[in-house]
Amino acid sequence: MDVPTAGQTDFVVKSIPDKIEFEVQRCDLEKSEIFRDMFAVCNQGSASAHGVNTPADSCHVELDEPAQALKTLLELLRQPPPPPLLSVSAQECWVKLPFSQRYEHDSVIPFPLLPGMIRLSDKYGLSDPLVRSLRSHLVANAFLHPLKVYGFARANGFEDVAVEASAYLLHPPLASYSREDISVIPTVAAYHDLVQLHAHRIKRLQEILLSEEIFPFGYGLCTLHCDETARMWNERRVQLVPRIEAASDIAAEMRTLMDRFSSCQACRKACMAATEMLQVCTFDAGLVLST
Numbered sequence: 230m231d232v233p234t235a236g237q238t239d240f241v242v243k244s245i246p247d248k249i250e251f252e253v254q255r256c257d258l259e260k261s262e263i264f265r266d267m268f269a270v271c272n273q274g275s276a277s278a279h280g281v282n283t284p285a286d287s288c289h290v291e292l293d294e295p296a297q298a299l300k301t302l303l304e305l306l307r308q309p310p311p312p313p314l315l316s317v318s319a320q321e322c323w324v325k326l327p328f329s330q331r332y333e334h335d336s337v338i339p340f341p342l343l344p345g346m347i348r349l350s351d352k353y354g355l356s357d358p359l360v361r362s363l364r365s366h367l368v369a370n371a372f373l374h375p376l377k378v379y380g381f382a383r384a385n386g387f388e389d390v391a392v393e394a395s396a397y398l399l400h401p402p403l404a405s406y407s408r409e410d411i412s413v414i415p416t417v418a419a420y421h422d423l424v425q426l427h428a429h430r431i432k433r434l435q436e437i438l439l440s441e442e443i444f445p446f447g448y449g450l451c452t453l454h455c456d457e458t459a460r461m462w463n464e465r466r467v468q469l470v471p472r473i474e475a476a477s478d479i480a481a482e483m484r485t486l487m488d489r490f491s492s493c494q495a496c497r498k499a500c501m502a503a504t505e506m507l508q509v510c511t512f513d514a515g516l517v518l519s520t
Contacts, residue, residue, distance in 0.1 A: 237254060239254060240254065240289070241253070242290055243289065244294055244296040245292060246294075247295055251299060251303055253303055253306075255268070255288075260309075261306060262353070263353045298345060301342075301346060302349045302353060305350065306355070309355075309358070310359075310363070310366070313336045313337045313369040314332065316333055337366055337370065338366040339370075340373070343370065343381075347360075347363050347367070347385070364387060371393050371394040371396075375396075375397035376398060376411075376414070379391055379398060383414065383415055391419075398423055399475040402427070402475070403423060426475070427474075431474065434477060434511070437507060437510045438466050438469065439470065441466075441503055442462075448502075449495065449498060449502060450495075451496045453493070458499070462500070465483060465485075465486055469483070479507055481504075
């Protein structure tokens with residue numbers, strides 16, 4: 230996005246620290262609540278003695294902003310970025326699609342640019358549609374930069390964005406992050422919420438696993454191998470329970486038993502049904518790890 234050329238402009242905005250001037254259109258500046266208020270005050274001050282408001286004599290304003298920040302602001306005003314584009318697949322099946330495939334990547338604003346844009350949009354009172362668009366780009370970055378997006382969202386009160394980002398912080402374990410990495414989380418409370426999320430997920434995964442039987446209520450019972458098959462199922466889940474982490478896929482872990490039931494179609498079918506039910510219960514509980 231380029232700032233308009235001189236032939237298209239009727240106003241000058243100057244960066245005080247960098248002493249750089251930008252020639253812009255006043256109509257673009259008026260998309261900002263701050264600039265609209267400024268122009269209103271200037272117009273009132275320039276009212277003629279006959280009581281007729283005339284345009285302010287000055288077509289120039291100086292702002293205490295670095296030139297790069299000012300350029301970004303003026304670009305946002307001139308050409309507000311649209312929300313990221315959904316991929317064709319996402320338009321057809323949003324829920325089941327891995328997060329990494331939901332957006333056209335070329336349409337997503339890179340995360341390093343977003344904090345500055347959002348700060349400017351808040352400081353200069355930019356339009357609600359623009360603010361919502363920037364926040365949607367923030368959400369679209371949650372998959373690639375979950376910790377940074379979570380920290381920024383919590384620091385700025387974007388709780389919906391923080392919730393979205395937290396879904397991608399289940400792996401690796403929080404203890405594996407360096408002190409520098411974890412420092413992007415703004416408060417102890419925000420960090421504690423993540424710890425609780427991990428603890429809640431682990432507890433629920435353990436409960437779901439321990440409640441799922443391979444022959445529930447005798448359904449699909451193999452009369453030849455039922456005792457041995459149930460023993461192997463129980464041994465496997467007892468071994469797995471203490472090793473469950475927040476990002477564990479318990480259905481996949483239990484599915485490793487399938488090869489041991491290769492000689493019996495009934496037992497193999499029962500194992501498949503039980504692991505599929507684990508997947509369904511995990512999804513229904515909102516514990517599916519997006520990938």
